[in-house]
Amino acid sequence: MAGAAKPLDVGAIPYEGINEIIGNYKGDSSAIIPILQDIQDLMGYVPKDGISYVAEKLEVSAAKIYGIVTFYAQFRLQPVGKHMIMLCEGTACHVNGAKLISGAITDELDIRGGETTPDGLFTFEKVACIGCCSLSPVMVISGETYAKLTPEATRKILKEYQAKEAAVQN
Numbered sequence: 001m002a003g004a005a006k007p008l009d010v011g012a013i014p015y016e017g018i019n020e021i022i023g024n025y026k027g028d029s030s031a032i033i034p035i036l037q038d039i040q041d042l043m044g045y046v047p048k049d050g051i052s053y054v055a056e057k058l059e060v061s062a063a064k065i066y067g068i069v070t071f072y073a074q075f076r077l078q079p080v081g082k083h084m085i086m087l088c089e090g091t092a093c094h095v096n097g098a099k100l101i102s103g104a105i106t107d108e109l110d111i112r113g114g115e116t117t118p119d120g121l122f123t124f125e126k127v128a129c130i131g132c133c134s135l136s137p138v139m140v141i142s143g144e145t146y147a148k149l150t151p152e153a154t155r156k157i158l159k160e161y162q163a164k165e166a167a168v169q170n
């Protein structure tokens, strides 16, 4: 799972920070993975423009770096939203209707597993058992656990988050 959610200035590449990271590894192209990990720590994800930039700096092909980022599940190519929604898809949750909860999240926020809302507020991830099967189906939003979910309850919870965010912005 990626690190803590950080609201991002999406599209802005912190070239100075990336240069510093590459400098920490003395521009060594064999350190691509730790370099990418540090970039992800810096930005919350590895942006596509960042990949081209790193490729140029390390004198390797962008395709090679892209291959690494897509191969390892730890890397994400999309920014992480302010609120990370983790929906359990373990056996108990699956049996007790996780699919319906997933559908409610997708309906409500217009995102699927692995995606982030365009406003950067929510990222939706489907995860393996999170260890509270007796409370299934379960989701965690920004560290808060919601148990015995129904699609209606899920929609209500998401609407509450949206209302709180709207209040913060006004």
Ligand code: FES
Residues within 6 Å of the ligand: 088, 089, 090, 091, 092, 093, 094, 128, 129, 130, 131, 132, 133, 134, 136, 137, 138
């Ligand atoms: S299967 Fe979902 S919490 Fe265990």
